[in-house]
Amino acid sequence: METDPLYEKVSAHLADPPSDPVPAWDPVNQPMIRHWCDAMGDELPIYTDAEAARAAGHPDVVAPPASLQAWTMPGLRTRGFQDGTTRAQAELVDAGYAAVVATNCEQTYHRYLTLGDHLYAVSKLESVSTRKQTALGEGYFLTSVTEYRDQHGELVGEMSFRTLWFKPKERA
Amino acid sequence: MLPDVGAALPELVVPITPTRIVAGAIASRDYQDVHHDVPAARAKGSPDIFMNILTTNGYVGRYVTDWAGPQARIVKIAIRLGVPNYPGDTMTLTGSVIRSEEDGTVEVAVRGANGLGDHVTGTVMLKGLGQ
Numbered sequence: 001m002e003t004d005p006l007y008e009k010v011s012a013h014l015a016d017p018p019s020d021p022v023p024a025w026d027p028v029n030q031p032m033i034r035h036w037c038d039a040m041g042d043e044l045p046i047y048t049d050a051e052a053a054r055a056a057g058h059p060d061v062v063a064p065p066a067s068l069q070a071w072t073m074p075g076l077r078t079r080g081f082q083d084g085t086t087r088a089q090a091e092l093v094d095a096g097y098a099a100v101v102a103t104n105c106e107q108t109y110h111r112y113l114t115l116g117d118h119l120y121a122v123s124k125l126e127s128v129s130t131r132k133q134t135a136l137g138e139g140y141f142l143t144s145v146t147e148y149r150d151q152h153g154e155l156v157g158e159m160s161f162r163t164l165w166f167k168p169k170e171r172a
Numbered sequence: 173m174l175p176d177v178g179a180a181l182p183e184l185v186v187p188i189t190p191t192r193i194v195a196g197a198i199a200s201r202d203y204q205d206v207h208h209d210v211p212a213a214r215a216k217g218s219p220d221i222f223m224n225i226l227t228t229n230g231y232v233g234r235y236v237t238d239w240a241g242p243q244a245r246i247v248k249i250a251i252r253l254g255v256p257n258y259p260g261d262t263m264t265l266t267g268s269v270i271r272s273e274e275d276g277t278v279e280v281a282v283r284g285a286n287g288l289g290d291h292v293t294g295t296v297m298l299k300g301l302g303q
Contacts, residue, residue, distance in 0.1 A: 035198075035199045036199045036200070036230065038195070038199070039192075039195040039196045039198070039199035039200075039227070039230070040196065040199070040227065040230035040231055040233075040234050041186075041231075041234065042233075042234040042237075042238075043238075044237050044238070044242055045242060046242045052242060055242075056242040056243050057243070064230065064234070064237075065233055065246040065249070066226075066229040066230045066233035066234075066246075066249060067200070067230065069200070069226055069229075070199070070200040070201055070226060073200065073201035073202060073226075074201075074203075075201065075203075076203055098216070099216040099217055099218075100204070101253070101256075102224070102225035103252065103253050104250075104251070104252050104253070105225050105229055105249075105250075105251050106249070106250040106251075107249050108247065108248045109245075109247055109248065112245065137217065168216055168218075169217060
C-alpha cells in the first residue's frame, strides 16, 4: 500500500491529550440568546419569555439547543481549543490543504441551558481520514469530539464535528 | 397527540442573502472569512461567501420546534452538509416524522434543499411530545 507521510504525521495527533477546558466568555444570557434567535428567525417564546419557559417546565428562559457550540466559540482576538485537532489542522494548512468546510455535526443535549449556566468545553481529535478525492478537491476529514459542562461539572451536551481540509480545485 | 410516522412538517422557505449569512455567522461567533469576505472566499475556491454550519444547525432546530412547539425538548440534532448556501439562493426546509414512540420520543428527518441540491440532510430527536 502507498504510504502517505502527511497522513502519518497528522493522525499521530489522535494520541494527543484533550484540550484544556475552554470557558464560555459569559454565562448563558438573554442578549446572546436574543441575538441568535433574531439571526435564525426563531420566535419560540421559551427563549425570551420567562413565563412561557416556566409554563413549558423550564426554570427560566432557556437557550436554543442548537446554540450549544456558540457559547465557547473563540473571538477575533482570543484563541479557542488547542488540541490534537488544531495541531492537525495547522499541519494540513502548512501542507497546502488550507481550505476548510464543515461536513457533519452531531449534537446531543442532556438538558436545556438556562440563564446563568456557565459552560466550559473540552475537545479532542477523534478521527483522521486517509487522503480523499472530493467534489471540492483533494483533502482529509478531521473529526473532533467536544464535551460541554456547566459550572458544577455536569455534562450538559456533546458534539461530534467533522471538517474537510482541502486543496481547492483550479477553477476553469 | 403524538404525530404519526410519515406525517409531514410544513415547509419553511429561507431566502439566502449576504445579510442573513453574516447575521448567522456573527450570532454564532464564527469569524471564518469565508462566511463574510467575498475575495477571501474566492481565494479559497468558492464563488461567494456561504452559510456556516452553526447557522444551518440553528435553522434546522428552529424548523423542527416551529412545528413541535414549546413543550418539546430537542435531545439530538445530527446533520450532514452537502452543497453550500450561497447568496441569491433559497433554501426550502422539509421534514417528516420517521419515529413516534408512546413515551413521547419523536424523530424527524429534515432536508434543506437549494438550487444546487441538498444543502443539509439530517435527523432531529425530540422528547416531550403528546404530553
